[in-house]
Amino acid sequence: FFCLFNEALNLSYSCGGKISALILSRNMEIPGNIINIGLKRIYFLKDERITDNNFSAEICLQVISNSSFEFLIFPANDIEKTLAARLAAKMECGLISDVVEMSYDKDLTAIKPAMGGNIKAEIFSKSAIKIITFKTYKTEELKQLNNKTQVETIIPSINASALTKTIKEEIKPCTTKKLEDSQIVIGVGRMVKNEDMPLINELADILGASVGYTRPAVHSGLGH
Numbered sequence: 001f002f003c004l005f006n007e008a009l010n011l012s013y014s015c016g017g018k019i020s021a022l023i024l025s026r027n028m029e030i031p032g033n034i035i036n037i038g039l040k041r042i043y044f045l046k047d048e049r050i051t052d053n054n055f056s057a058e059i060c061l062q063v064i065s066n067s068s069f070e071f072l073i074f075p076a077n078d079i080e081k082t083l084a085a086r087l088a089a090k091m092e093c094g095l096i097s098d099v100v101e102m103s104y105d106k107d108l109t110a111i112k113p114a115m116g117g118n119i120k121a122e123i124f125s126k127s128a129i130k131i132i133t134f135k136t137y138k139t140e141e142l143k144q145l146n147n148k149t150q151v152e153t154i155i156p157s158i159n160a161s162a163l164t165k166t167i168k169e170e171i172k173p174c175t176t177k178k179l180e181d182s183q184i185v186i187g188v189g190r191m192v193k194n195e196d197m198p199l200i201n202e203l204a205d206i207l208g209a210s211v212g213y214t215r216p217a218v219h220s221g222l223g224h
Contacts, residue, residue, distance in 0.1 A: 001034070001075070003136040007102060008073055009038055014104035017070065022063055024050040035149050037142040045154040051166065053079070057086045058160035064091075069129055071108065076133040084133050093127035099134045184209035190216040197222065 008019045018040035023030055025046045034042070043063050049055045060083070064072070072087070074080040076098050088095040100120075101111035108130055114121040179185055186200060186209050204211050213222055 001136075002142055003139045004073055004075060004134060005034065005037060005039070005142060006139055007134060008071075009142075011071065011102055011104055011108075015070075020067070020069075022060065024056055024059065026050060030151060033141055033144070035151075036144045036147065037149075038145055038147075039149045042149050042151045043154055044151055045156070047156065052163055053083045053086050054163040055156075055160055056083050057090055059154060059156060060087050061090060062157050062160060063154065064129070072129060072131045074131070074133045076135045081133050084131050088131045091129065091131075093129055093131060094125045095131045095133070096123050096125055097133045099123070099132050102132070102134070179210050179212055182208075182210035185212045186210070187212050187214065188217050188222060189214045190220070192217060192222060194222065 005019075005021070011017075012019045019038075020041040020043065021034070021039050022043045023045075025044075026048050027046065029046070030042060030044055045059055047055075050059070060072075072084070074084040081097060084097070085095055096110045096112070099110045099112050103109045103111075107124065110123045110125075110130075110132060111120050112123060113119070184207050186204050186207075188197075188200060188211055192200070200211060203209070
């Protein structure tokens with residue numbers, strides 16, 4: 001999380017704003033090494049229901065409705081990206097995902113890889129509140145300041161209810177060969193049809209290969 005704070009602090013210096021952090025935890029307290037790094041406020045909630053993205057999105061809305069924010073930045077991890085997308089849908093605003101750089105000059109410019117990482121695209125959002133998922137990187141702890149950040153404990157509103165309840169968790173072993181463990185990978189792309197897959201899987205078995213899917217192929221229903 002130090003990466004996100006570092007990027008947010010740099011962004012706040014550019015636009016002359018202040019940053020706050022929203023920390024949602026199932027069973028852990030706020031790490032002491034983020035109390036004095038220059039945040040305006042820390043909103044904190046410890047609740048087992050945060051694994052439900054609908055509940056977490058409602059908590060985000062609760063915090064946003066009581067404050068004034070221009071940017072909402074999430075780490076570009078699977079859980080947080082799903083939360084950011086759900087929040088963007090609830091707020092009816094745009095989402096810029098997988099950002100690697102941000103700059104501010106009268107407005108936010110988000111930079112993300114495109115064309116397989118061969119180019120960097122500049123992305124702009126017309127939304128009043130810009131929601132961003134940022135690809136984090138490893139960074140050292142930030143410098144501690146003398147001013148201690150105020151912590152506000154969140155009390156979930158009556159509307160913040162989870163849609164799902166975890167009854168049981170079971171991890172099933174993977175039955176297919178991982179791409180990173182394969183010397184041969186068969187690529188499945190846009191033009192492949194469902195009826196082609198038995199032949200492709202048979203070829204993969206013969207070659208001892210894995211099957212990889214492009215994004216259009218996955219979106220068309222293949223690769224499940």
